[in-house]
Amino acid sequence: MAIARKRPTMIELQPTFCPGCGHGVASRLLAEVIEEKGLLNNFVMAMGVGCCASMRRHWGGEILQCAHGRTAAAARGLKIGRPDTCIVTYHGDGDAYVIGLQETLNAAYTNSNITMIVVNNTNFAMTGGQMSWTTLPGQKTTTSTGAGRQSGVPIQVPEMIVNSFPDVAFVARGSTYCAAEINKTKKLIQTAVDCQIQNKGFSLVEILCQCPTNWGMTTQQACNHIRDVVTKYYPLGILKDVEGDGRQ
Ligand SMILES: Cc1ncc(C[n+]2csc(CCOP(=O)(O)OP(=O)(O)O)c2C)c(N)n1
Ligand code: SF4
Incomplete structure (x- = not known):
């Protein structure tokens, strides 16, 4: 028998992501974690x-809409002004790792006490599926047609952060491709938010999400693609936990 899960308070209306999009799952996990931790207000x-x-159409919580790529910098400013408020960024890989790479690295470099949630769907989805620095070798996008991406390597920002800035509190990668990984990803978000509440410093959770629309796949094909292909370039798991191993 299916178990009905209560809709999180912050998700006030039906989201308008494409059917099967990983954003719907990732953002819901964040909404659940914030509510379960009593942080709604x-x-x-x-x-x-x-x-x-x-999400501005359906999300009932407070939102600071940032300029494209400036999200981590805006979050840092917000945290300085409201140090007792839980501040979480939510954006795509294009925003956080391409146009906003400097802002993201600076937040990690300064070990800012914010949490970043980055949805990595290996393309600039909203603008029609252009190639991103996260695009896989051979992946076809609207700007890498024919044989797909032929040069460059997919950028691994979480790995870059833990290798460059070892003081950060928590860095991990999850996914929305199946129920088991969704449950694990929720725990990653819980831990990241805990780090911020306990003033332990910078935390980031990258979430590999399906984009069936721009990948030209069904939802099931897109989920299988993450499991079979995308995770080979972006391994799942915890890359850094200030508390050491064994917390999850
Ligand atoms: C300064 C600026 N440059 C470019 C754009 C156009 N733009 C809007 S969203 C977007 C890409 C978003 O991709 P990503 O951050 O990966 O999120 P996704 O839509 O894939 O979830 C771009 C290039 C913009 N709005 N502002
Ligand atoms: S274009 Fe892709 S990432 Fe954007 S809502 Fe649709 S499926 Fe989701």
């Missing part, structure tokens, strides 16, 4: 520009 989402921006 002490939380601001610093939102990037991308498909996430459609």
